[in-house]
Amino acid sequence: MAAAHVSMPGTTDTNLAFADYSLYSNLSDDELMQLAIKRSIADAHNSGSGTENSKTPIALNRPAARRRAPPSHRPQQQPELAACPANPPRETINPQDVSSVSHFVTGYGKRIVAYRKYDGSVQVAPEPEEELEPIAKAISEGDVGSVRLLVKQPGCNLLKPNKDGWMPLHEAAYYGQDQCIKILLRAQPGIINQRTLKEQTALMIAVVREHLACVECLLENRADPDIINKERETPLYKACEKESPAMVAMLLNYGASVNKSCIQGWTALHESVCRNNVEICEMLVNAGANVSMPNMYGITPIFVAAQSGKVDALRMLLKNGADLNSQAADGATALYEACKNGHENIVEFLLSQNADANKPGKTGQLPIHIAAQRGNDSIISMLIPATSKARVRRSGISPLHLAAERNRNDILEVLIEAGFDVNATLSEGRSMMYEDRRSTALYFAVMNNNIDATTMLLKVGANPNLDTFNPLLVALRQGCIQTVTLLVEHGANVNANIPTHPTTFPASVMFCIEYLTLLKYLMDNGCDALSCFNCVYGSNPHPPIKTRHNPRYDPDEAVEKTCIQFCEVISTENFSRWAGPIIDMLLDYVGHVKLCARLIEHLDSYHEWQCVKEKAKPPRPLMQLCRLKIRQLLGINRLKKIHKLPVPPRLIKFLNHQERERDF
Incomplete structure (x- = not known):
């Protein structure tokens, strides 16, 4: 601890x-x-x-x-x-x-x-301080004369390290005292490659401190240029990190291994490319650096250049034979990484060099997918001509899905104009990643309550009835009348149900019970009100309502699926206080019905609701029955256009259940 x-x-x-x-x-x-x-x-x-x-x-x-x-x-x-x-x-x-x-x-x-x-x-x-040895003190002060005298004394031990493993030679390399280095090596040549506790040689220290004269002195005295430190970094790697062409050239001239990698497989060329130092990159390549050498994650230098936006280094690598379409361990290409990081100039250059825009990663996604997700319309425009729509379909996900999910409306517009299928659905495997089993771009737009994206998709032909859980139910649950109107006008099923939770009446009614305006809108547009009064128990006593557990979380729950009835839903604590107005509205859209015992019980609970109970008693008024018949014969689509027919305005209002509204 x-x-x-x-x-x-x-x-x-x-x-x-x-x-x-x-x-x-x-x-x-x-x-x-x-x-x-x-x-x-x-x-x-x-x-x-x-x-x-x-x-x-x-x-x-x-x-x-x-x-x-x-x-x-x-x-x-x-x-x-x-x-x-x-x-x-x-x-x-x-x-x-x-x-x-x-x-x-x-x-x-x-x-x-x-x-x-x-x-x-x-x-x-x-922390108590360690006392400096006389020779270490002389080196730190640059007193060459004292160093020369001290090494000749019998008690001077040049091999004695301090608590960090530093010897006088390391001190001289740190302080840049090349004359002291020469004196120490003449007295004790064998210390040239001794390492500290962090496994640093004097050469490594001199490189890190950028003391060029010390580096040259050590190399001339046969310092090993390939001894690594604790992170397996070589002096050449550190020289590239310091961006010192002179040190790099010196180390290469003395035989430094150019392809040695550090603990994560990163080579000197990786480091130089990352820093966009073309001069050092060319020196390394001329010395035999492997331009396609991967690190432990399969990342090659060209991948690094694309990832970090270093176009000059990228050109140099391609000129020297680097594989343009090499893939990392996760399947990503240089083009994919450039799109991911938003480097437009890199994407443009890679595509000009015929980079493969249809090479998928392990997730199956293409560069256009990540560009749509990140929201760069310029990159999307460059990728569209190079991307195969057939390859997009095989990926199991459209860039439209990702643009809609992230509310990238500008990207959505570009993709629609490019002809991407607005009704493309997620593959089964991708759809199962979502609990609601969503599958269309329209569903993502509705779920985000993105009215602009919803309008855009519906206008170009998006089908609102392809998802398992209808987008209309999502809009109803959110209580957004604008989205509901858009969906219904474009053919959304107002009688939508939920396959996993069957009901004897439309699930759309269940989602808008607390929004009477939405409920009336659904009824006006053909929602089945009659099914709300079909109860299997009728006038007989109803059994107590059982609390329904989710079998997903309760493995002991019976798997038998029973249909939920309207009277059960309206009896819940949230909706029971609205039972009277809801039943009253539904009665306007049905003929002869018989209220079940539970609905009557609700109406009897408030004196003000007795009129609703009387309204339900047969026989229903002839005008009501005629209205229902005319609406049935005309159909919903014709009813929406009835105002264009030579029909009295009062009759139009009556057929649309607007007779109670006043004219202003």
Whole structure:
């Protein structure tokens, strides 16, 4: 378990013993680190200007002992202070009592160590600094004369590492002291390829620090240019990372292996392509770099160029024989990645080089699919001529689906104009990924309540009745009368049902019971009201309504499917209080009916609903029966155009159940 380390504000005596702050024992590691940062900030404010830490650079991959402040800034030694009675007592750390130790650096550059004991208590203090060896100090100060004298002394051990595994040669490479490197190698040639605890050679350190003279000196003394560090990176890889053509050329001249890969299979060429450094790329290729070498994910350099939008590197790779249509482990091509990342110039260049726009990935999707999903109309326009509509059909999904799903109305318009099938359905496997088994682009548009996309699709012939769960039911559930009107006007089935949840009446009625305006609109457009009064129990007592569980979540539930009746739905708590007005509206669209016992029970529950009960008693008025017969003979389509016929306006209103409306 890692622990955090806190430096205490106002503490300047480096000889003080560690303090046991057991009150932090219940803090997590992250909380301890936050506390350390806060106290470090407080310490900086208490010290005045705070320049001690803010002006001391912290170099990556450097030993801890060399990151301390200059001697002129170090706190002076003070006599040991007596412990403050308000603080916990100080004690010496016993290694056997410590369960874990953690080191980190605060935002002000202070190196912190925390000791967590087995009893849960935590001790925090500044990390003790390692004393520099005389030769290391001379190297850091660039004192070549002292280095020359020290290597001749009998007690000078050039092979002795510090706690980070750094030897004097590593120090010289870090500080760029090429003269010191020559002195050290003359005295001890065998240390040339020694590595630190992070497995860095002096050559690797010199490359990372960009000390060209040191790199040349080490290579001349036969430093191995192919020794890798802990991440399996070579000096050549690091030189490409630093974008230094001079170092790259030098390493290649001394035989550096050009195709060595790091821990993830990334080569020097991958790195140079990613940085669009054509000069280094050409040097690597001329030295024998494999332009089609994949990393552990199957990503080749050309894939990297397309992914990151590096058109110059891409041209160079193609000129040198890179495979334009190579695929990564997930089947993606360079063209697919360029579309995914919105690099229009790369897409245009790849298509000009005859890149295959019909090569699917493992998901079956083509470049046009990802472009539609990301919403780049310029890329879509470039891909349409190069994409096979037959190949799109075989993929089991249309780019129209993805554009509608993401509300990409501009892409939807471009695809429709290009002739993509607006009634294309998802393959069975893709449809099953959705609980409602959706299959059309229209369903996606309605589900998103995207009226513009819905209008666009319906206008060009989208069929609103292809999905298992009719889009009209979705619009009714959302209560969007504009979408409902659009769907009904374009032929949506107002008597739609749900195959997985059978009812004795249209499911569309069930979804708009609480919206009387929508219910009336459906009835005016041919919804079957008569089926709402067909009850298997009639005037007989109804059994109690059973709570219906979903067999998907209740495996013990019987699989037998029974049709739900209208009187059961209207008896639910949400709808029972609306039973009177709902039954009253439905009676306007039926002839002779007999209310079942449950509906009568509802009407009897409110005195105001007695008129509805009387309305249902036979015989129904002759005018009502005539209206129903005329509507049946004319049909819904002709009724919608009845205002164009030479018929009295009052009769038109009567046939459309508008006789109660006033003329203004």
